[in-house]
Amino acid sequence: MSVFTPVPEAVLSQWLKNYAIGRLTELKGISAGVQNSNFFVTTTLGRYVLTLFEGIGRAELPYYLHLMAHLARHGLPVPAPIANRDNEYLGTIKDKPAALVMRLSGASVMAPDEHHCTRVGAMLAGLHLAGMSYGRRQPNPRGPAWRTQTAARVHAYLPEAEQALLDREIAFQATIDTDALPAGAIHADLFRDNILWDGEVIGGVIDFYFAGNDTLLFDVAVTLNDWCSLDDGSLDPVRSDAFLHAYHAERPFSDAERAAWPAMLRAAALRFWLSRAEDFHLPREGEMVLVKDPDEYRDILRQRIAWSPALPAV
Ligand SMILES: Nc1ncnc2c1ncn2[C@@H]1O[C@H](COP(=O)(O)OP(=O)(O)OP(=O)(O)O)[C@@H](O)[C@H]1O
Ligand SMILES: N[C@@H](CCO)C(=O)O
Numbered sequence: 001m002s003v004f005t006p007v008p009e010a011v012l013s014q015w016l017k018n019y020a021i022g023r024l025t026e027l028k029g030i031s032a033g034v035q036n037s038n039f040f041v042t043t044t045l046g047r048y049v050l051t052l053f054e055g056i057g058r059a060e061l062p063y064y065l066h067l068m069a070h071l072a073r074h075g076l077p078v079p080a081p082i083a084n085r086d087n088e089y090l091g092t093i094k095d096k097p098a099a100l101v102m103r104l105s106g107a108s109v110m111a112p113d114e115h116h117c118t119r120v121g122a123m124l125a126g127l128h129l130a131g132m133s134y135g136r137r138q139p140n141p142r143g144p145a146w147r148t149q150t151a152a153r154v155h156a157y158l159p160e161a162e163q164a165l166l167d168r169e170i171a172f173q174a175t176i177d178t179d180a181l182p183a184g185a186i187h188a189d190l191f192r193d194n195i196l197w198d199g200e201v202i203g204g205v206i207d208f209y210f211a212g213n214d215t216l217l218f219d220v221a222v223t224l225n226d227w228c229s230l231d232d233g234s235l236d237p238v239r240s241d242a243f244l245h246a247y248h249a250e251r252p253f254s255d256a257e258r259a260a261w262p263a264m265l266r267a268a269a270l271r272f273w274l275s276r277a278e279d280f281h282l283p284r285e286g287e288m289v290l291v292k293d294p295d296e297y298r299d300i301l302r303q304r305i306a307w308s309p310a311l312p313a314v
Contacts, residue, residue, distance in 0.1 A: 003029035005037045005052050005094050012041065012050070015093055018084045019100070021045045032193070035209065037096075040103060047103040048082060052096040056209055061097055063138040064208045065089040067131070067185055068101065074130035076123070077204050079104055106196030106203030114242035115200065117227055121246030123202050124190060124223050128216045129251055131185035140188055140212035142271050144173065150274040157281035162298060169270050169301065176263045178215050180256040186219035187211055191226040217257050220247060221268035225300055233299030240309055248312040262308035269304050273297035 006029075013024045022044030030038040030049070037052040053061060065081045069089070072080035079101035081089040091098050109116055140146075151170050155163055187194075189210040196204035228240040247253075253261075276294035283291070 003037045004054050005096055007093055048100045049103050050100050052093055052098045058097045061090055063136050064211055065099055066136055067134055067211055068208050070134045071130050076126055076130060077202055104196055104204030106198040108193045109197050110192050112227055114238050117239040117243040118246040119202055120227055121243040122250055125247045125250030128184055134185045138212050140214035143214055147274055150278050154277045154281055173267055181215040181217055181260055183215045186214050188219060190223040217264045218268060221264045225268050229300055233303040245312055253311045258311045261311050265304040265308050269297055269301035273301055
């Protein structure tokens, strides 16, 4: 269920008078998604998605919306935000920040094969290359400082063996120096449900609301952990090779990245173990988040500690 704030047609019709996209012909709530209220909006001139932001502060939103506009301008299948007649992307509906973006075609593939992973690797490299000329800066909201603070918050709720795993990982991550790694705007949540496939082609990359500036390798690790893991958390070597080689062909990995890779895979696993554990043990009142299984990412972390694949060489 992901329409937390209902929007009556009359309210939207009125709101759309400040846009140049014609008159409303259809409004439909979207049931997927766990963070915001989303709607498919059809007008006499096109098809759009309306998002009412339920938990993200208004101050953070311009970074995300302008990043989407920037990437779309670079030819990537990212939903372009729609400016209103005051030339603003961000408006307000029912006291919530609200934005319209282009509706893209396609549907998620939840059991990808190596061909999907090849395209995702190339797409992620494309996002990183285009993102290099993006002028705005905002730190990754789930970066190292957040990880340390969240570990402290969830620690007491975990069984002893998991507390020990968490302590060791936080201590290990504190020894990693990321200064030499290429950094830029990253998606930071490029999971399978955030890519829409139009047949074999990527029709859309959506949900930029965890984006921020961080090392590009962290984004590679986040994406690989979701797209290429098996049920026990270990990596499928075929999908993983396909993904990494396709990325490397567009943006070759540096020596510093090769050295930091095992630690980065662990940092990426830790990030989602922590966010899921926090949602599970410390649900915030009034905040509607669908809780995903923290154990999946605990297991991925354990597997990456035990073994990590090498990055492709030059
Ligand atoms: N630009 C778009 N074009 C087509 N479909 C979209 C677009 N944006 C969102 N959708 C559809 O809406 C669904 C929910 O969107 P999204 O994943 O952004 O939800 P959310 O609640 O904002 O974020 P989260 O995935 O973190 O829960 C997607 O699964 C997709 O089906
Ligand atoms: N991709 C996240 C959900 C938030 O977008 C997860 O699987 O935990």
